[in-house]
Amino acid sequence: MAIEKVAIVGRGAVGLLHGTVIAEHLGCDAVEFVMDDERFARKGADAVMVNGSPCPIRTIPASAATPVDLVILTVKGPGLAGALDTMEPLVGPDTKIMSLLNGVMSEERVAERYGWQRTVISITQGMDAVFIGGELTFSHPGEIRFGAAPGTEPGVVEDIDGFLDRAGIVHAVEEDIRHRIWTKLMLNVGVNQTCMVYGGTYGSVCDEDGEQYRSLVAAMREARVVARAEGVAVTEDDLTQMVELLRTLDPEGMPSMAQDRINRKPTEVEEFSGTIIRLAERHGVLVPQNRWLYAQIRAIEAAW
């Protein structure tokens, strides 16, 4: 069934970026932002700018929402439980769901609540989004990679693929989506956490003589070992490619978790080292760098 109407839950960097591209290609009636009623009352009417222009997409409270063809989740990890409640009125019998959160656990949470039959596994990457003070800027819109879980009903991936084509969002359907999301988790575990703890940037974390670089690679290598223990064949080549990718980014830029430190917002530490530590314990794998990063991030958060 062709997807015509989309709701985005999470009017932040990723949601605004993809929402803007959808609205440019399909018009503002094709997409809406939905917020829980309390958040809507607090900030629903706030002006939001995208690359210097007011965002033309409407925002509605959950109490006014009705089922849509596709829900795109773009909250951060700590907001996921609330967002699952917020999206309830958006989910009808034929609604499909795509979660663009980093980490490897959000789809499990979505599927526990709404079922695997309508849910795909996905990530978004490659953008240079900076969202500070209600203003999003980006020059690279990035892309979405997604694929079917074992329980995803036939046709769901194809419908979303067709929609993203029409919506002008760069995307690819992955045969082995678990490999893709674990490779991305490995990257986030290294770069997001290291830049958060050291106040670093893509430039400083890639300096081969520095302590940040040693933290980056050590944390990624632990994530790689845990991925393999989980049956996902993430390789040293994948690790090297991810580090090379970081070298192509603006040296002054920083990952989302480093922006969380500046904005003093709850971080996704549970989704990153929290996940690695929990799974490492199950498999008897030692992950000292992730334990250290976890403790540092929690201490920084506790001081806010």
Ligand SMILES: NC(=O)C1=CN([C@@H]2O[C@H](COP(=O)(O)OP(=O)(O)OC[C@H]3O[C@@H](n4cnc5c(N)ncnc54)[C@H](OP(=O)(O)O)[C@@H]3O)[C@@H](O)[C@H]2O)C=CC1
């Ligand atoms: N930023 C980036 O460049 C990238 C981010 N990602 C991942 O994408 C995800 C989203 O990140 P990002 O866009 O940066 O996050 P942001 O914090 O910029 O945006 C999340 C938004 O969700 C809102 N929100 C939280 N709970 C609800 C709810 N119940 N209903 C409606 N809105 C809600 C938040 O509102 P409030 O501020 O009021 O809490 C916030 O506006 C994360 O998992 C991140 O790791 C992936 C690739 C790149």
Ligand SMILES: CC(C)(CO)C(=O)C(=O)O
């Ligand atoms: C890959 C990276 C570091 C930038 O897109 C990211 O996922 C993030 O900032 O959370």
